[in-house]
Amino acid sequence: MWRRQVEIHEAAGRRVAAVDLPGHGSRMGEPFSLEAARDVLDEAVASLPGPHVVVGLSLGGYLALHWAARTDRPPAAVLAASCCTQPRGAALAGYRAVAGAIERLPDRGRFLGNTMARLTLTPESALDVNAGGVPWGVMGPALAAMAEVDTLADLETIEAPIWFVNGAWDHFRTQERRFVRAAQYGQLCVVPGAGHLVSLDQPEAFARLTGLLAERTRLVAV
Template sequence: MAALPAIVLVHGIRTSGTMWRRQVQDLQAAGFVVDAPDLPGHGTRIGEEFTIDAAMAAIDDAVSRHKGPVLLVGLSLGGYLSIHYAGQKPGRVTGLVAASCQTLPRGVGLWGYRALARGIHRLPDRGAWLNDAMARRFLPAEGVADMAAGGVALEVMDSALTAVGTLDPLDGLRRYPGPVWFVMGGLDHFRLSQRAFLRARPDASVVVVPRATHLVSLVKPDEFTRAVTDAARALTVDSPQISENGTGTGIVTP
């Protein structure tokens, strides 16, 4: 049997690596090595400038800490960044889970999201009360605590959204030759381009978690952890060996 992959978890916008506390706990209990880095401008790195290059460096640092196979898991902002990283450095990633990021980050939708973020940022508390109220309304208590534990990056919204708008996730998916899983909540509003993502990777596995919203890992933590565990264990059965230039070199079997 091939070695279990290390799992690198990339968080969403405004949150931090602590949003993965439940997944880290449960995956480690199942025998996986897990890494949940903070992106620039978030968590322990609040105050730093967010750029795509800095985000890629943060992911690369986490991936590079592990010498064997790596399953890269990203949600929302982290999903777009993980797709971009896997497309740029396919030889570093054995499998990719892209969660809650099946809307193309461009056009009217992105413009509206940025306008909303700028409006919220002009509130006296930079939107802290609204963020906390929405979290309490839509997340279970454990999810609220996990999201808040690393702090809320109120200043990073516009710069992160602007940066993500420069990415082409469909190109990243086409460039990455390894196995891909799309995970999303059944009630997620970030599914508008799901067909385009599937056209880019028709071989991808799709996991839809019923009654889960955008922050599926916090709303339905057990179901999300199960999806990641299933993906990771699938890599131990038939993991494609991918060279640094993205060329598959065969299948590893037990």
């Protein structure tokens, strides 16, 4: 799902590492945990030279912030997309119930995922989403782990600049102003015409924001 972003940034001379979290893509068979996710991000950062910006979308955005608040390899900046609602309470319980229902489907959600991608994304973006396999099976464990995450508390401890990037139609932007206030150096960017998958709905606009953040922090790695 990051193919187009990788192409744009590599063409601009930036070195990029697109990371598969546990339970996703090339790590589809690995069990998900917060500790395992933090280890994956530490390994990715160690593979890149110099200062770096970490970019995460949705679950990846929450985990990038969770990692940044704890790592011994602090980022120079974080771009956290589509993750401006505290993962708590009834909303999280509802998503966990939906994940459980999808997990019980005969194909574990494959048809549903393909259909949703086809209806909501461009053909190119839909292909990118499905190319690595849609990790419906990890939704339950990941959402259960998110119950332990206090993103607002994490934001208070992160000393790097944080750009919150949300699609204008994203349902995960309900607390975006509160998130910006909680961050030591927070900035909100809303992308017109985009939904939750902002990097796929508006790939060029998303890449411009990431590139601008990289330039402002004098970064060479994303």
